[in-house]
Amino acid sequence: MSKDLLPLHMLPIGSIGKVINLTSMGNVRRRMLDLGLIPDTEVEAVVKSPSGDPVAYQIRGAVIALRSEEASKILIEKI
Amino acid sequence: MGLTHQSTGVGIMKEMFQVKVESAEDIIVALAGNPNTGKSTVFNSLTGLKQHTGNWPGKTVANAQGKFTHKNKNFILVDLPGSYSLMSSSVEEEIARDFICFGRPNVTVVVTDATCLERNLNLVLQILEITSNVVVCVNLIDEAKRKGIQIELNKLSGILGVPVVGTNARDGEGLKELKNAVYAVAIGKVKTEPVKLCYDDIIEQAVKILEPAVGRVVDNKINSRWVALKLIDGEKTIIDSLKKHLGFNILEDDELKEKLTDAKNLLTQNGLGPDGFRDRIVSKVINFAEETCKNIINFNNKQHNALDRKIDRILTSRALGIPIMILLLGVVFWITIQGANYPSELLATGLFWIEERMTDLFVSIGLPDWLLGILVLGAYRTLAWVISVMLPPMAIFFPLFTLLEDLGYLPRVAFNLDNFFKKACAHGKQALTMCMGFGCNAAGVIACRIIDSPRERLIATITNNFVPCNGRFPTLIALATIFIAGNTGPFKSIVATLSVLGAILLGVIITLVVSRVLSQTILKGLPSSFTLELPPYRKPQIGRILIRSLLDRTLFVLTRAVMVAAPAGLIIWLMANLNIGGISILNHCARLLNPIGCLLGLDGYILIAFILGFPANEIVIPIIIMSYMATGAIMELDSLQALRDLLVANGWTWLTAVCTMLFSLNHFPCGTTMLTIRKETQSNKWTWISFIVPTVTGIIVCFTVAQTVRLLGLV
Numbered sequence: 001m002s003k004d005l006l007p008l009h010m011l012p013i014g015s016i017g018k019v020i021n022l023t024s025m026g027n028v029r030r031r032m033l034d035l036g037l038i039p040d041t042e043v044e045a046v047v048k049s050p051s052g053d054p055v056a057y058q059i060r061g062a063v064i065a066l067r068s069e070e071a072s073k074i075l076i077e078k079i
Numbered sequence: 080m081g082l083t084h085q086s087t088g089v090g091i092m093k094e095m096f097q098v099k100v101e102s103a104e105d106i107i108v109a110l111a112g113n114p115n116t117g118k119s120t121v122f123n124s125l126t127g128l129k130q131h132t133g134n135w136p137g138k139t140v141a142n143a144q145g146k147f148t149h150k151n152k153n154f155i156l157v158d159l160p161g162s163y164s165l166m167s168s169s170v171e172e173e174i175a176r177d178f179i180c181f182g183r184p185n186v187t188v189v190v191t192d193a194t195c196l197e198r199n200l201n202l203v204l205q206i207l208e209i210t211s212n213v214v215v216c217v218n219l220i221d222e223a224k225r226k227g228i229q230i231e232l233n234k235l236s237g238i239l240g241v242p243v244v245g246t247n248a249r250d251g252e253g254l255k256e257l258k259n260a261v262y263a264v265a266i267g268k269v270k271t272e273p274v275k276l277c278y279d280d281i282i283e284q285a286v287k288i289l290e291p292a293v294g295r296v297v298d299n300k301i302n303s304r305w306v307a308l309k310l311i312d313g314e315k316t317i318i319d320s321l322k323k324h325l326g327f328n329i330l331e332d333d334e335l336k337e338k339l340t341d342a343k344n345l346l347t348q349n350g351l352g353p354d355g356f357r358d359r360i361v362s363k364v365i366n367f368a369e370e371t372c373k374n375i376i377n378f379n380n381k382q383h384n385a386l387d388r389k390i391d392r393i394l395t396s397r398a399l400g401i402p403i404m405i406l407l408l409g410v411v412f413w414i415t416i417q418g419a420n421y422p423s424e425l426l427a428t429g430l431f432w433i434e435e436r437m438t439d440l441f442v443s444i445g446l447p448d449w450l451l452g453i454l455v456l457g458a459y460r461t462l463a464w465v466i467s468v469m470l471p472p473m474a475i476f477f478p479l480f481t482l483l484e485d486l487g488y489l490p491r492v493a494f495n496l497d498n499f500f501k502k503a504c505a506h507g508k509q510a511l512t513m514c515m516g517f518g519c520n521a522a523g524v525i526a527c528r529i530i531d532s533p534r535e536r537l538i539a540t541i542t543n544n545f546v547p548c549n550g551r552f553p554t555l556i557a558l559a560t561i562f563i564a565g566n567t568g569p570f571k572s573i574v575a576t577l578s579v580l581g582a583i584l585l586g587v588i589i590t591l592v593v594s595r596v597l598s599q600t601i602l603k604g605l606p607s608s609f610t611l612e613l614p615p616y617r618k619p620q621i622g623r624i625l626i627r628s629l630l631d632r633t634l635f636v637l638t639r640a641v642m643v644a645a646p647a648g649l650i651i652w653l654m655a656n657l658n659i660g661g662i663s664i665l666n667h668c669a670r671l672l673n674p675i676g677c678l679l680g681l682d683g684y685i686l687i688a689f690i691l692g693f694p695a696n697e698i699v700i701p702i703i704i705m706s707y708m709a710t711g712a713i714m715e716l717d718s719l720q721a722l723r724d725l726l727v728a729n730g731w732t733w734l735t736a737v738c739t740m741l742f743s744l745n746h747f748p749c750g751t752t753m754l755t756i757r758k759e760t761q762s763n764k765w766t767w768i769s770f771i772v773p774t775v776t777g778i779i780v781c782f783t784v785a786q787t788v789r790l791l792g793l794v
Contacts, residue, residue: 022358028608029354033361034164035610036198041365047391050400051498054507056391056613060369061195063384063391065494065611067501 006078009055009071011045017076018042024073036060037074105153106265109182111175111206112190113199114161115614117218121190121248122158125258149258152265157184160528163198165205166314166361169531173316180209180301181324185265188257190216193223193230193245194383194615196376200368203239207273208305213241214260220245220253222617227380234375240272249620278363281349282356285311285342292335297325308360311342313353387615391491400495407488408583411479413576416556419471420572423719426470430463452656453649457705461648464701465640472553473636478628480517485619489514493611500606503591504598506535507609509542513590516546520748521755523548528759532607537765538594540756544748544773545590547583549632550639550696554743555579557700561723562736578740586744589776601768636697643695651691651705665706679778680738680785682730689742694750699743734794738781745777 126145246253516523669683
C-alpha cells in the first residue's frame with residue numbers, strides 16, 4: 001500500500017481509492033460532500049465515457065459521473 | 080448580464096406550492112426523496128394520477144399535487160422535487176426544504192431506494208432534523224431482493240425512531256401499509272421519536288449558545304436547533320426563506336445576532352471555519368448512515384451490480400458508445416417510419432371517406448358553398464391531415480422513446496455526450512433536456528430546471544428548439560420519405576430514416592455550436608461543476624408504457640388537432656378565398672414573402688405556413704397543402720404519393736424539401752414553448768433571444784444551402 005496522494009481522476013478504471021482530502025471550496029465542496037465524499041470513503045473508478053472524461057465512480061453504492069475538473073480536487077490514496 | 084435568480088426561473092418555482100386544501104380536516108403529506116427512487120411511481124400509485132415517470136435523476140422537476148382517501152380522511156399529496164440533500168443550495172433542494180419546513184405538511188414521506196439505501200439515508204437524516212412527523216418508505220424492495228440485498232426494516236425503524244415501510248410501488252405492494260403509517264403519524268396514533276444526531280462537542284456548545292435565542296424569535300414554530308445549525312453554517316437562503324415565511328428578518332433581533340457572533344467566534348477559536356463546520360456536520364450524517372446500514376443490511380451478493388457495469392462498459396465505450404447511441408436512435412426512427420405508413424394511409428382513407436359523406440350531407444341540407452368551404456375544406460381537412468400524418472409517427476415514437484427512458488439509458492447519453500457539452504462551455508445535463516425536447520420542446524424547457532447554473536440553464540433553454548419535437552419530426556419524416564427516399568425502392572424506409580437521423584444529428588451539432596457561441600458572447604462563462612448519477616438499469620414496464628403513452632399521445636394529438644389545427648385551417652381557407660383586388664389574401668401575403676422564401680430555398684407559401692404554424696408546429700404541412708390546393712390543383716389527397724404530386728406541381732424540388740426540413744429544424748419555437756420560456760426565465764429579453772437565435776440560425780443555414788446548391792447547379 002502506497003501512501004502517495006493521488007487526485008481522483010488519475011485513479012485507473014477498476015481500482016479503488018480512499019478519500020483523504022477535498023481541496024475544493026464552497027459550492028463544489030458542498031456537492032462533493034453530499035455525494036458522501038468524506039475522508040475514508042472508498043471510491044472505485046467504474047467506467048470512462050467515450051472521450052475519457054467524465055469518468056463514473058462508485059461512491060457509497062451509487063454510480064456518479066464526475067468531470068476531471070471536480071475529480072482532480074479530490075485527493076485519494078490508492079488501495 | 081443580470082442572471083439573478085429572479086430572471087432565471089427560481090422566482091416562479093417558489094410560487095408553485097399553493098396547496099389546495101378542501102377542508103381544514105385534510106391531511107397534507109409531503110413526498111420527498113432522492114431523485115430516481117421511484118418517487119413519482121409512489122405518487123402515481125397513491126393518487127391514481129398519471130405523472131410521467133422515467134429512469135433518470137431529476138425527472139420530477141415540476142411539482143404535482145394529488146389526492147387520496149384513506150380511512151375516511153382526505154390526504155393531499157405534494158410531490159417535492161427530488162434531491163440528495165437539503166444543504167447544497169440548488170433550487171430543487173431549496174424548494175423541498177422550504178416546503179417541509181414552512182409548508183407545514185402533517186406528514187413527510189421520504190421515499191428511498193432499497194438498492195442504494197446508504198446514500199438515501201443522508202436525506203432522511205437531514206429531514207429528521209427539521210421535522211419529526213416522518214414516514215420512511217423503502218421503495219424498490221423487490222429489486223433489492225433480486226440483487227441479494229436484505230434490509231431489516233424493523234431495525235431501521237428502531238434506529239431512526241419513525242415508521243419504516245417497505246414498498247414496491249410499481250405493483251402496489253406495501254402501499255396500504257404506507258397509507259396506514261401516514262395515517263397513524265398524522266392523527267398522532269403513532270408517536271415518532273426521531274434519532275437525534277449529536278455533533279462534536281464544540282459544535283454542540285455553539286448550538287447551545289444560539290438555540291434559546293432562535294427559539295424565542297421563531298416562537299418555536301420551526302425546529303430551533305435546526306435553524307441554529309443553519310445560521311451558524313451561514314446559509315443565506317435559509318435566512319431569506321425565514322424572512323419570507325415569518326414576515327421579518329430574524330437577524331434584526333439584537334440578542335440573536337449577538338449570540339450568533341458568539342457561537343461563530345467559539346468555533347473559529349477552535350479552528351472551525353465555515354467549510355470545516357460543514358465538513359463535520361456532513362461527516363457525522365454520512366458516518367451515521369454508514370453505521371446504520373452496516374447494522375441492518377445484508378449483502379448476499381457482493382457483485383450485484385456486475386451486470387449493470389458490463390452493460391455500461393459497452394454502452395459508454397470509446398469505440399461503441401456513440402455509434403450505439405446513434406444506432407438506437409436510428410432504430411427508433413426506422414420503426415417509427417416503417418410502422419407509421421400503414422396506419423397513416425388507413426387513417427387518411429377513413430377520414431377522407433368521412434369528408435365525402437359530410438360534404439354530401441351538407442349539400443343535401445342546402446348549406447351555402449362558402450360555409451361548406453370553411454367547415455369541410457378548411458377546418459375538417461386540416462384536422463384530418465394533422466391526424467393522419469402526425470398521429471401515427473407520434474404514437475409509435477413516443478412509447479419507444481419512453482422505453483429507453485424507463486430503462487435508464489438517457490443518463491448514459493448525457494454521460495457519452497458530456498465532453499462535447501463541456502467543450503461548448505455548457506452543462507452535461509443539457510443532453511437530458513435535449514432528449515426531453517424530442518417529446519416536446521416546452522417539456523424540454525421545463526426540464527432545464529435540472530441545471531443549477533443560471534447561465535447554463537439559459538443556454539439549454541435557448542438551444543432546446545434545435546431538437547425537433549414530436550410536432551416537427553413527422554414533417555421531417557413525411558418530406559424525407561417522399562422527396563429524399565422517393566425512388567429508392569426497397570430501401571425507402573432506410574433512406575428516410577438516415578435522412579431524419581441526419582437532420583437530428585445536424586440539430587445536435589447546431590446545438591453545440593450555438594451553445595459555444597452563446598458562451599463566448601452574451602452568456603459568457605466557464606462550465607460549472609457537474610455531477611451525474613448513472614442509475615441502475617431497470618426493467619421497463621413495457622405493457623404499461625405502450626398503453627399509456629399510446630393513449631396519451633393520441634389524446635394529445637387529437638386535442639391539439641381540434642384546438643389548433645381546425646381553427647387554423649378555417650383561417651387559411653378564408654385567406655385563400657377572400658379576394659382583394661381579384662387576388663386572394665393568401666396570395667397577397669405569399670407574393671410579399673416569396674422573394675425572401677426564394678432566397679432561403681423555400682417559397683412564400685411555405686413561409687406563411689411556418690408563421691401560421693406558430694401555435695403548433697404540426698399544422699405547417701397541412702397549411703402548405705391547403706394553400707396549394709386552394710390555388711388550383713384540387714385533388715384527392717389520400718396518400719403520400721398524392722402529396723408529392725401536389726408539391727411538385729407547385730414547383731417543389733428536392734432542394735425545397737431539404738430547405739423546408741432545415742427550416743423546420745431551425746426556426747422560432749412554437750407558441751406553447753415561447754410561453755413556457757417566458758414563464759421559466761421570467762424575462763422578456765431571454766424569451767425574445769430564444770425566438771431570434773433559432774430563427775436567425777435557420778435563415779443562415781437555409782440561405783447557405785440553397786445558394787450553394789443553386790450555384791453548383793445541382794437543381
